[in-house]
Amino acid sequence: MTGLKIGIIKPDYGVTGGFELHVNALVAGLASRGHSVSLVGVDATVRPPSVYGYPVTPVLREWHDEYFRYLELAERTQQLDLQGFDVVCATQPPTYLANHNRLFALTYHHYRVFYDLADEFVAAGFVDADAHAHATAAVRQIDSDALPRVRSFLAGSDTVAERLRRYWNVGSIGYRHPNVTDLPPASDRDPASSEILCVSRQEWPKRTELFVAAMHLTAAQRSGNRPIGHLVGGGSRANFVASLDAELSAKPNELQRIQGDESGEIWRNMGIFSKGWRPFDGPPSGRIHFHGRVSDEKRNDLYAAAAVVVAPALDEDYGLTVLEAWQQQRPVIVCSDGGGLTELVQHGENGLIAEPTPFAIAQAIDRLCNNPELAASLVAAGTESLASIRWSEALDTFEAVALTTAGRRSDNYADARLSAPHQSPALPAELEAYATGGFYSVEGWLSPASAHSIQRLSEAQMIGGGVAEIGVHHGRLFILLALLCARDEVAVGFDLFERQDENVDGSGRGDREQLDRNLLEAGVPEETVVLVAQNSMDLQPADVLELARGRVRLFSVDGGHTAEITMNDLWIADRVLTHDGVLILDDAFNTMWPGVGEGMHNYLRHPQCELIPFGIVANKTFFTKSEAAADRYRSVLASHPYENHLIREDELLGSPMLCSQFAPGH
Incomplete structure (x- = not known):
């Protein structure tokens, strides 16, 4: 390649x-x-x-x-x-x-x-x-x-x-990457060490102020030594943080006042740019050494001497400090609102999670300094956690998305680690009852083979998301889609419903009251469904994204059957599908509705089209967004044929297709 x-x-x-x-x-x-x-x-x-x-x-x-x-x-x-x-x-x-x-x-x-x-x-x-x-x-x-x-x-x-x-x-x-800081091999940790390290830019809202205040509240170790803090890193708040240390040393009552929830005021400000701020006139406490920007060698020496690493930042995007601490085999403390830092740390297993207050952080520091067995177990687990984050996987994921975006096939995409993995349906019993015969009680167009195939494709999806349908009618397929939803996924349905004067081709007559009854009888929770009376020609992709709370993984297009409406509905679905989402088009090869086929062929040739057809089962034609997903879904259809259905391979506009049709006695 x-x-x-x-x-x-x-x-x-x-x-x-x-x-x-x-x-x-x-x-x-x-x-x-x-x-x-x-x-x-x-x-x-x-x-x-x-x-x-x-x-x-x-x-x-x-x-x-x-x-x-x-x-x-x-x-x-x-x-x-x-x-x-x-x-x-x-x-x-x-x-x-x-x-x-x-x-x-x-x-x-x-x-x-x-x-x-x-x-x-x-x-x-x-x-x-x-x-x-x-x-x-x-x-x-x-x-x-x-x-x-x-x-x-x-x-x-x-x-x-x-x-x-x-x-x-x-x-x-x-996308997860391992530590990128050039650090030497880890040195043995001294159980008697009293050195506490915080490596951070001193900018808002890194909250190095919490670390400084916590060092004023730590107790004596078993060895009799009091922990000494080391703050590494420069930034616009460095002078403000150093002044805070001197002020807390001189004003113990102030320290007591801000040790809990009131501590937000020490970092939720403009630092040296705060109106009327002046540096505190007093000596440093001696409990924290302010190193500023240091050489790599000095940073490495501080890691080697450290007993504990503290990362107090607010809602971080990732957790590089945690990765560094793990690589240096030092126990790490993060705050409960630390975002990406907290994602990496499991409290009590590979690190400690403290509330974002000086007192809570100080307690966590004392706990690790006075319990070497706990510190050692956190280090061992952190080392294992670090080993699970590999560059090869990060490169695979990035390369796969780059290739797919460039229009190239990527074999790595199927192995990409997904941030929103598809979960199991929230109502498996209701789904089983409906899919194995319950749908026969609902008027509409869905064959048992199509229902079976849609279930199997849903199970094979790797990315979670909502489900949607244009042209709900009485809900025969929409109910199946809704029951395939995992917890927190939403089913969104669009139909003209009572606005039948806009039904230009008479291809379906949605009935909202009947639909509501059918949803209730099938056991679909009301809070998981959003129904909108709207002409899809007035619908925008942004509307779908908002209602579905994000991208859609299963999208059925069964609205108007003219070429113009079909093209429009395919465009909407194309714009909102997840990368391995499945689009389900009804009647593309129905002899009574040639406009659907015309609209499909026109859209597939459109320069903005990203859809890839991969299969046909009964009256449903399936599309997805990547070659890797198309390959995976063809394999699913081939390995899960419905009874008495003939399977054959063909092509549609150059894309391999897995085709299935009812064949009595086959």
């Missing part, structure tokens, strides 16, 4: 952190597999005097500097010439605004102050609440308009995947 020319876009802030190290390792790994990979930088260090032709005055920047930084990066991203690449990978925001027709995103965060940290940003005093509301709405609209061009999202953690679903209604593919 000829390698791809891959462009990876990344804002350049002039610093090298964990993400930069990860991207460098990713580039090297892809190059070793024969791909030509180029980093495309977007300069984020220079602030231009204008954006999109409009002058940006100091007054405007003071109104909302982050908003104008976002616009500057957006404009520079859109000006990039990327046409020399087969495929382009966006990374940090807003590089997903890039102009390329084969674009996917490796996502670790949104522009967070406009999304998950929006409220915290205001609470810390960085910006006026009204100004931030207006800026947030504008940024989200710009992002929303760009999202349809992004073909796939890789999510760096479950935390990131959940944000993608919550804010953008998109599904994602899980």
Whole structure:
């Protein structure tokens, strides 16, 4: 296979952190597999005097500097010439605004102050609440308009995947990479050590303030030594954090006041930029050594001397500090609201999870310092956890999505680790009763063979998501789709229902009252179903994504049977399907409805079409979004034929097809 020319876009802030190290390792790994990979930088260090032709005055920047930084990066991203690449990978925001027709995103965060940290940003005093509301709405609209061009999202953690679903209604593919920091082999841990290490940039909301306050609350060890903290890393809050240490040393009553839930005030602020702030006039406590930025050698020495590693950050995108601690075979403490940090740590098994207060963190430190057996067991389990995260799998996942986005076949996609794996149906008994004969009581068009095949395809799916149908009628197929839903999945149905004057071809007559009765009799919970009376010609993919709470894994198209309506409905389904989603088209080869076949053929030849046909069972034609998924589903249909059905292989517009038809006596 000829390698791809891959462009990876990344804002350049002039610093090298964990993400930069990860991207460098990713580039090297892809190059070793024969791909030509180029980093495309977007300069984020220079602030231009204008954006999109409009002058940006100091007054405007003071109104909302982050908003104008976002616009500057957006404009520079859109000006990039990327046409020399087969495929382009966006990374940090807003590089997903890039102009390329084969674009996917490796996502670790949104522009967070406009999304998950929006409220915290205001609470810390960085910006006026009204100004931030207006800026947030504008940024989200710009992002929303760009999202349809992004073909796939890789999510760096479950935390990131959940944000993608919550804010953008998109599904994602899980991507996990091992530690990328160049660390030496782990040294033996000294059980009597009293050195406590925190390695972190000192920026909001890394919350190194919690670590400093916790070190003032730790008790004496069994050895009689008091734990000593070591804070490694620079940043704009370094002076503020050092001043906090001196203030807490001089004001023990203040320490008592903020040791619990009130501790938020020590980090939920603008640091040295807070109105009226002055550094505390007093000596440091001596309980924490502030190292600032250090050489690799010094950092390695501090890891070697450490008894415990603390990572107090808020809602991290991933957990590089945890990976480093595991690699250095040191027990690690994270906070319960640590996001990606908390995903990696199982409390009491491979680390400790503490509430985000100085007192709770101090208790966890004391527990590990005074219980060497517990610390050793956490280290052993952490080492095993680290070994389960492999570069080969990360490269397989990235390469598979790159190849698929570029229109190439990928054999690795089936093995990609998925952030939203498909789960078992929530109501197996009701599903079994309906699928084995209950559907005969519902008027509609669904053969036993088609029902059987749809079940098997659902079981073979790797990515979770909602289910949907255009043209519900009385619910014969829709009820089956709804019963295939796992917990937290939603079934969305669209039909004209009482608006029959818009039924231009008379291809079905939906009855909402009858549908409701049928759903009730089949045992479908009301809260899992969303029914909308709407003409699909007025429907937009964004509407489906919102109602389904994300992408759709099973989508039935059985609405109007004209060529125009069929093309429209296929386009909607194509835009909202998960990467291994299945589209079910009714009557594509029905002699009484030639418009469906015409619309299908027209859409399959359309340049925006991403659908791949893979099978026909009775009156249902099946499509998916990737060659790997199509191969998998053909195997499913071939290995699970319905009784008295003939199986044969053929092609449709160059795509291999598995065809099944009732053949008495076969």
